[in-house]
Amino acid sequence: MNRTVRYVLPAVALLCLAACREGNAPAAGSGSADIRAIMAESAAYGRYEEPVVMRIGFKVPDSRLNTGDSNDNNPISRYLESLTNIKVIHSWEAKGEEPFTQKAQLAIDSNDLPDAMVVDRDQLQKLIDSDMITDLTETYKDYGSELIKDMYDSTQGEALGDAMRNGRLYGLPNVAIHADSPSLLWVRQDWLDRVELPAPRSFEDIEAIAKAFIEQDPDGNGKRDTVGLSAYNNIVYGTKPHVNGLDTLFSALHAFPTNWIRDSRGNVVYGSITPETKEALGKLADWYKRGLIDPDFALYKETQEPIISGKAGMFFGPWWMPYYPLSEAVALDTRAEWRAYAAPLDASGKFVTHMAPVTDRYLVVRKGYEHPEAVVKLLNVFTRLERRRDPNLEAVRSLDDFSAQTGIQPRAYYPFDLLIDYADAIEKHYADMQQALHGKIDPDSLDPDTHLLYDLWLADEEQPKKNLEGWKAANAYKYGVSVLSTTAIERVRSVFYGSTLHMRSNWPELQKLESETFLNIIVGDSPLSDFDVFAAKWRSLGGDAITQEVAKAVNIRDEDKQGGE
Numbered sequence: 266m267n268r269t270v271r272y273v274l275p276a277v278a279l280l281c282l283a284a285c286r287e288g289n290a291p292a293a294g295s296g297s298a299d300i301r302a303i304m305a306e307s308a309a310y311g312r313y314e315e316p317v318v319m320r321i322g323f324k325v326p327d328s329r330l331n332t333g334d335s336n337d338n339n340p341i342s343r344y345l346e347s348l349t350n351i352k353v354i355h356s357w358e359a360k361g362e363e364p365f366t367q368k369a370q371l372a373i374d375s376n377d378l379p380d381a382m383v384v385d386r387d388q389l390q391k392l393i394d395s396d397m398i399t400d401l402t403e404t405y406k407d408y409g410s411e412l413i414k415d416m417y418d419s420t421q422g423e424a425l426g427d428a429m430r431n432g433r434l435y436g437l438p439n440v441a442i443h444a445d446s447p448s449l450l451w452v453r454q455d456w457l458d459r460v461e462l463p464a465p466r467s468f469e470d471i472e473a474i475a476k477a478f479i480e481q482d483p484d485g486n487g488k489r490d491t492v493g494l495s496a497y498n499n500i501v502y503g504t505k506p507h508v509n510g511l512d513t514l515f516s517a518l519h520a521f522p523t524n525w526i527r528d529s530r531g532n533v534v535y536g537s538i539t540p541e542t543k544e545a546l547g548k549l550a551d552w553y554k555r556g557l558i559d560p561d562f563a564l565y566k567e568t569q570e571p572i573i574s575g576k577a578g579m580f581f582g583p584w585w586m587p588y589y590p591l592s593e594a595v596a597l598d599t600r601a602e603w604r605a606y607a608a609p610l611d612a613s614g615k616f617v618t619h620m621a622p623v624t625d626r627y628l629v630v631r632k633g634y635e636h637p638e639a640v641v642k643l644l645n646v647f648t649r650l651e652r653r654r655d656p657n658l659e660a661v662r663s664l665d666d667f668s669a670q671t672g673i674q675p676r677a678y679y680p681f682d683l684l685i686d687y688a689d690a691i692e693k694h695y696a697d698m699q700q701a702l703h704g705k706i707d708p709d710s711l712d713p714d715t716h717l718l719y720d721l722w723l724a725d726e727e728q729p730k731k732n733l734e735g736w737k738a739a740n741a742y743k744y745g746v747s748v749l750s751t752t753a754i755e756r757v758r759s760v761f762y763g764s765t766l767h768m769r770s771n772w773p774e775l776q777k778l779e780s781e782t783f784l785n786i787i788v789g790d791s792p793l794s795d796f797d798v799f800a801a802k803w804r805s806l807g808g809d810a811i812t813q814e815v816a817k818a819v820n821i822r823d824e825d826k827q828g829g830e
């Protein structure tokens with residue numbers, strides 16, 4: 266980089282520099298490699314001598330500071346500033362995902378960018394096309410920490426590749442954890458034992474359990490007030506699952522609504538209009554008609570309501586369900602025992618799931634901002650803190666105390682809503698914990714993240730459900746992650762994310778048509794034959810034009826990849 270950046274180096278790096286200046290540098294080999302590593306980490310974490318100002322767009326979290334602090338002046342922001350000497354100023358704030366995206370778009374359209382902000386995929390492309398953001402290729406190379414680089418490397422280059430144009434890096438992406446994509450079947454095990462049915466594997470097993478949960482009074486209160494399968498009125502999520510989505514039922518029939526996939530002939534098609542999706546909707550409509558799906562699922566204000574209240578004993582959700590809503594359900598009924606299953610399997614006995622995109626958010630820097638490296642350094646510092654690798658133990662304990670007292674996680678007040686982790690982080694935590702629990706490795710050799718989980722697991726083993734924080738972690742890993750780690754999963758990834766020219770004008774209407782059709786078919790307000798009407802209408806309202814645009818974009822991308830190999 267041409268500019269001179271002055272920041273304070275750790276003492277060990279200064280000693281190494283002095284040795285080099287005096288001609289005492291070690292010969293090429295491990296010694297010089299060590300010095301290079303030290304210098305690299307010094308660049309990543311070194312503190313500026315003079316304050317550096319950075320203006321950002323800030324996403325306000327749901328949590329509220331009740332300590333007299335503000336969004337830009339609180340224990341987390343003050344700690345990050347003390348480490349870096351970077352003064353972060355909020356040019357604007359927005360609360361919630363959609364308002365933040367709108368404000369970011371306004372900043373782009375008015376050519377009034379803050380020094381740094383997080384944008385989505387379409388916004389990144391617009392910024393690159395308009396030459397409004399800084400090429401971060403060399404900045405990332407020179408200032409990215411080893412931890413950050415290792416995490417990006419865990420995606421085999423996909424995350425960084427998604428933020429590149431012509432081999433140049435224009436944004437620092439988040440990383441989607443593999444484990445967050447599959448949606449498992451969570452079942453009240455105490456109810457399952459009461460009705461004396463085996464663990465679910467097939468569609469038929471789920472049907473039998475749902476019927477028993479409705480008819481056999483599994484909660485033992487003498488009333489017929491429990492439901493079979495809980496559900497969400499949005500039907501599918503299409504990317505990362507949450508609570509009550511029905512994606513897994515579609516995937517087991519090789520249907521992938523809201524995803525762009527290749528059909529048997531290799532053509533790019535929209536997964537929501539395929540025959541497999543029609544078959545899945547027919548099965549769900551049959552289940553709803555027979556009462557196996559919660560009759561009121563489309564009416565709930567909050568989809569998790571029947572789970573927390575103890576009305577539902579079976580629903581779909583990712584591995585982290587014990588963190589929420591199951592922690593709330595167990596707090597109200599400590600008899601509840603929840604287990605996760607990879608079900609239903611497809612006709613050949615495989616567990617199939619669609620995957621989320623490798624990344625969907627990007628940290629960008631305004632072109633002309635004097636200190637793009639400051640953005641990378643901030644990302645280094647709060648990622649190290651988030652992954653419990655921060656060496657300043659006393660300060661970290663203070664932040665932990667603040668979090669315990671207020672219920673506010675430090676990540677809520679990081680300057681950028683951009684979490685990075687290893688793509689296989691969750692499975693690795695589980696594998697390492699199992700090694701420690703079985704005496705194969707010393708628990709003290711676990712990384713800080715895993716050691717904390719290990720301690721919580723042991724605490725819950727000793728006193729089950731006494732400490733819900735321990736229960737959350739122990740059960741999420743013991744039952745959710747263990748299933749992911751021991752199941753052969755067939756992962757299907759969409760071939761396209763983002764938008765096209767016709768999507769920008771037609772997509773809202775097409776999405777509305779899709780969601781209404783799916784819901785109406787399932788609840789019986791429309792016959793299954795209306796699916797064919799929907800598919801034809803979808804094509805005529807711009808779907809065919811969009812499909813052509815998507816296919817063209819995919820083909821160009823694939824040709825570029827082949828050309829670069």
